Amino acid sequence: MSVKIFSGRATTYLAEKIAHAYGEPLGKVDYQQFSDGEMSPFIGESVRGHDVFIVQSTFAPAENFMEMLLMIDAARRASAENVNVIIPYFGYARQDRKDKPRVAIAAKLIANLISAAGADRIMTCDLHADQIQGFFDIPVDHLDGNYIFVPYLKSLNLANIMFASPDVGGIKRARSFAKFFNSDLAVCDKYRKEANKIESMRLIGEVEGKDVILVDDLVDTGGTICKAAGLLKEKGANSVRAVCTHPVLSGKAYENIENSALEEMVVTDTIPLRQPCKKIKILSVSDLFAKAIRKIHDHESISSLFIRL
Numbered sequence: 001m002s003v004k005i006f007s008g009r010a011t012t013y014l015a016e017k018i019a020h021a022y023g024e025p026l027g028k029v030d031y032q033q034f035s036d037g038e039m040s041p042f043i044g045e046s047v048r049g050h051d052v053f054i055v056q057s058t059f060a061p062a063e064n065f066m067e068m069l070l071m072i073d074a075a076r077r078a079s080a081e082n083v084n085v086i087i088p089y090f091g092y093a094r095q096d097r098k099d100k101p102r103v104a105i106a107a108k109l110i111a112n113l114i115s116a117a118g119a120d121r122i123m124t125c126d127l128h129a130d131q132i133q134g135f136f137d138i139p140v141d142h143l144d145g146n147y148i149f150v151p152y153l154k155s156l157n158l159a160n161i162m163f164a165s166p167d168v169g170g171i172k173r174a175r176s177f178a179k180f181f182n183s184d185l186a187v188c189d190k191y192r193k194e195a196n197k198i199e200s201m202r203l204i205g206e207v208e209g210k211d212v213i214l215v216d217d218l219v220d221t222g223g224t225i226c227k228a229a230g231l232l233k234e235k236g237a238n239s240v241r242a243v244c245t246h247p248v249l250s251g252k253a254y255e256n257i258e259n260s261a262l263e264e265m266v267v268t269d270t271i272p273l274r275q276p277c278k279k280i281k282i283l284s285v286s287d288l289f290a291k292a293i294r295k296i297h298d299h300e301s302i303s304s305l306f307i308r309l
Contacts, residue, residue, distance in 0.1 A: 008056030015055035021290035058091035076118035088270035093128035111135035145245040162210040208236030218246035226260035
């Protein structure tokens, strides 16, 4: 049973790098597009008895998710031995609970649809909330961006490194970095009345003279992390950087980052950038996913792909 790697159109740029790192060519997928926009992807080579890996992030538009479901179904109906779905960025993960009346739990719905399409396994990176793994009734390999970020942060050789969370919800993530680097932790406590609009923010912790690293799983409009960076500089931080796995970067995000107090924002390529930005540095997750594919195919543990923070 050999490995075959395929990609949806939205994530071809990353799937090509994953396939290259694994040592296999990217599989062929053709598309038929009807005049009303309806799509029909079909796998252009035999997958009977093969271990199939389909790479597709579920960022906007929603057609990316629909395309992934159709590819899963196509591989299953073509008698693939296993259908493994690599979702570098798992969209809709922020809707993981019923926090007010009459709202959907979108992350659970997405999990149900992927399972119903015929996936045998999910591989993803830095879910917005760890408990989303429990929404699936199939195995989930939840890879960690720390594997990429920690070596880079070490290479900076910052003498007074300190970590900070841009909001209370990210304390666990920032604390793990602080523990690994044996440094202090600060928290930016924000209050917002509606999504993407911050009413106020205050700092918990002393940052004077420190090289502060803000830690988050994703950056959307950039409003929170840029405001946090400004607050940290006001309170005496020597420098402020950010590490964020998923660069959603919607609205005025690029403008916000360019005009912010951030020295740089380090992201991965789970989502492609829509435009260049001098303050954004991209690290690739391709090698991480390629190693995970090899271990899964060989029925080996993937624990070596985690840096225990």
